[in-house]
Amino acid sequence: MKTVMITGCSSGFGLDTARYFLDQGWSVTATMRVPDAGLLPVSDRLRLVRLDVTDPDSIRQAVAEAGEVDALVNNAGIGWLGPFENMSEPALRRIFETNTFGTFAMIRALLPQFRAAGKGVIVNVTSSVTMLPLPLLSVYTASKAAVNSFTECLAMELQPLGIRVALVLPGQAPATRFGANAMDLMASAGEAPGEYQALTAKVMGEVMAKAASEPTRPGDVAQAVWRAVTDPDCPLRLPAGRDAEALAA
Secondary structure (H helix, E strand, O other), rough: OOOOEEOOOEEEEHHHHHHHHHOOOOOOEEEOOOOHHOOOOOOOOOOEEOOOOOOHHHHHHHHHHHOOOOOEOOOOOOOOOOOOHOOOOOHHHHHHHHHHHHHHHHHHHHHHHHHOOOEEEEEEEHHHHHHHHOOOOHHHHHHHHOOOOOOOHHHHHHHHEEEOEEEEEOOOOOOOOHHHHHHHEEEEOOOOOOOHHHHHHHHHHHHHHHHHHHHOOOHHHHHHHHHHHHHHOOOOEEEHHHHHHHOOO
């Protein structure tokens, strides 16, 4: 029986991906900052593990608890939409520590196991916002675009070792807790300088309207991750959700 380890399973894409893999008969190591047994169905194929991807000790302990895995899905992340000038240094570093360096750290922790086995799959969940420049998303996009470029290079590096690497690029899904967490982080920055307010209102309105008309569902991402893990012929970049697919086209 194959096992997948998924980060960021407390809500949204990660939670639905964990459910999807369970439904397909896989064993799932679902990681969360605060494990909640009530979020997923009771199963002898499910292991809940506490994990903070920004904490090296937490990563070491989680990987030890997970044991042997066949696939790693890096899904944990936090968002931001707002003027760069209004972003605090701690918020900027928190986004990169989670979205970028947390992904790097998880892969580094599991690579020795995959290399020894001569097989394994790594799927990094980033974002469709990396497909085109957008205002007010400079730091978030940069944190995810860095993972895109890293993944493309890493795929070439690991292919001779029998390890496959892929990207899933979801569209907008503001109804998930990811969106709520991003709003909380943005609110902590306080009000932006007045010169940015008209642009901020315009962009926020466009984002919410687009998400309402063409939302990406967590199930779209779960199915894309499943394909990325199980289909050796899957393309390196896989958009997930109607809006992401439209951008890719």
